[in-house]
Amino acid sequence: MDLLIATAASFLLVIVVFLLLENTSHTSIIDFVWCFGVTGASVFYAIYPDTEITSLGWHLIVLQLLWFARLGGMIIYRTLALEKEDGRYRRLRESWGERYRQKLFRFYIFQGLGIILFSLPVWSALLLQTEITKFGIVGEALCLIGTIGAFASDWTLTKFRKTPGNSGQVCKAGLWRYSRHPNFFFEWLYWLGLAFLGINGVNSLWIFVFPVMVLVFLLFITGVPTVEAQALRSREEAYRKYQQATSMFVPWFPKNRAE
Structure with a gap:
């Protein structure tokens, strides 16, 4: 009901x-x-x-x-x-x-x-x-890391955009140095954490269909495609170099040419 x-x-x-x-x-x-x-x-x-x-x-x-x-x-x-x-x-x-x-x-x-x-x-x-289990503790940790990471990513990008002289430039500060979409990655981490909170034995593993659903939305529907299309329209050359050097989703060390 x-x-x-x-x-x-x-x-x-x-x-x-x-x-x-x-x-x-x-x-x-x-x-x-x-x-x-x-x-x-x-x-x-x-x-x-x-x-x-x-x-x-x-x-x-x-x-x-x-x-x-x-x-x-x-x-x-x-x-x-x-x-x-x-x-x-x-x-x-x-x-x-x-x-x-x-x-x-x-x-x-x-x-x-x-x-x-x-x-x-x-x-x-x-x-x-109904209760917080060992899996639930893992889930809570993932949710908190996801929330903090997404906030840090958004805050860094907001500060970058407000800085005079950054118009037309690509943000590579903080977490944006390691991922083109750190805000989306940590958002997904939050939803993965929610799935862990619901685990109650093998028969409950179907709950992981939800973080998979969120991942599909972020990577293929409403997240990455929309943002990258806009970035290429507004700063094509700089963003293409950023694409070549930086992990799309999971934070990872940039290639040497990003230095």
């Missing part, structure tokens, strides 16, 4: 946001709404009236709130810093033309589906496990 309620609430949320924002230049707010929805659904699963809040439930609530503070805060900062419409959504508006409203609605509905998909790891962990 909790999953059905969360599903209905998620789709209702994105539909309301669509109706409020469809004729504005602030449609990128859906990014924050998605983040808020995933966290809200996850917390709801843990406190749903038909269940007690277990030890694992409390830990998951704290981890998800930390995830929301990191990602949601970054999205809000990025949105407020923009003086005009987010470039990604402006390009969608231009490419969709006369069918913009219909396609934007479908896009928002897809975000509602995304809320449920990305909250399923927490729902599954609570279904499989």
Whole structure:
């Protein structure tokens, strides 16, 4: 029942946001709404009236709130810093033309589906496990490392972009020296940690389908392809050299020519 309620609430949320924002230049707010929805659904699963809040439930609530503070805060900062419409959504508006409203609605509905998909790891962990096990300790460590690593990556990139003279340059500071997408890598590490929190014997190993799903999204759908395409449009030569010298995803030592 909790999953059905969360599903209905998620789709209702994105539909309301669509109706409020469809004729504005602030449609990128859906990014924050998605983040808020995933966290809200996850917390709801843990406190749903038909269940007690277990030890694992409390830990998951704290981890998800930390995830929301990191990602949601970054999205809000990025949105407020923009003086005009987010470039990604402006390009969608231009490419969709006369069918913009219909396609934007479908896009928002897809975000509602995304809320449920990305909250399923927490729902599954609570279904499989109630306490923090040895695997759970590993999972918590991965979640915390992922949150800290993603925050450090975002912070470094934000500082780089705000530094005068860096326009058109590629950030190679901090973790960006070892990975072209350290924020995505550590984001994935967080979701891998959630899977470990739900392990309850061999029969529960199916929960690892969720970090695999997140990995597919990051590497092939919404993450790396979008960011790299934008980077090549804005600073092609410099970014191609960066691609040749730096690991795409997993942090690793750069090739000598990156020095």
